[in-house]
Amino acid sequence: MDNNAGSFTIPAAAATAPALPVSQQSVFLQWFQHDIPFIAMLLLALVGVVFRLPVTYWGILIPVFAIISGAEGWQNFVTRRERYALVLGVALNWCALMLAMYLLYNDGVKGVLNANATSLAMMVLLALGTFVAGVQTRVWQICAVGGALFLAVPALGWLDQSPLLLVAGTVVIIALVGFVWWVTQRRLGPPARLGGAAA
Numbered sequence: 001m002d003n004n005a006g007s008f009t010i011p012a013a014a015a016t017a018p019a020l021p022v023s024q025q026s027v028f029l030q031w032f033q034h035d036i037p038f039i040a041m042l043l044l045a046l047v048g049v050v051f052r053l054p055v056t057y058w059g060i061l062i063p064v065f066a067i068i069s070g071a072e073g074w075q076n077f078v079t080r081r082e083r084y085a086l087v088l089g090v091a092l093n094w095c096a097l098m099l100a101m102y103l104l105y106n107d108g109v110k111g112v113l114n115a116n117a118t119s120l121a122m123m124v125l126l127a128l129g130t131f132v133a134g135v136q137t138r139v140w141q142i143c144a145v146g147g148a149l150f151l152a153v154p155a156l157g158w159l160d161q162s163p164l165l166l167v168a169g170t171v172v173i174i175a176l177v178g179f180v181w182w183v184t185q186r187r188l189g190p191p192a193r194l195g196g197a198a199a
Contacts, residue, residue: 038181041130042149049120070086070087076138086137093133094133104122127150131150133146152173
């Protein structure tokens with residue numbers, strides 16, 4: 001019986017040792033899996049402006065943003081009618097943005113705006129569309145991405161004089177947004193874990 005009791009307490013002690021790393025890892029993985037779409041939205045938009053990517057890139061990027069917006073906002077709407085209105089609103093929002101992009105890259109406008117001005121104008125449109133999509137879908141992270149893109153426009157215009165400063169500014173914006181999301185998720189994560197452990 002003593003041997004059984006001793007053998008029972010040893011696994012219990014061993015099981016409690018790796019409990020902290022596992023919980024920390026699960027909180028990090030939970031944050032990463034939950035917020036990776038929003039980080040990807042920000043990165044994809046900044047890459048398009050920094051490298052002056054062609055209109056094909058933006059044409060692919062807009063449907064990607066639309067899908068992410070609809071997928072993330074789907075859980076915030078319960079009834080069939082609400083979800084239908086969500087899909088319709090998101091589709092109209094991004095279709096209007098696609099039309100604006102077509103007008104920007106039209107041959108008549110191309111002669112007026114240079115490549116830098118066109119990229120920054122596309123960034124403003126994308127920021128506006130992203131922010132409106134965040135309001136429509138009731139997802140504050142998408143609104144935050146739109147706000148970050150708005151802030152990036154004047155910064156990119158100013159930093160365009162120096163490629164090194166441009167890269168540094170992009171990294172700082174990404175780091176700040178990622179840090180805010182990480183702190184928010186970490187603050188929300190541990191209480192749920194402690195409650196689950198206590199139960």
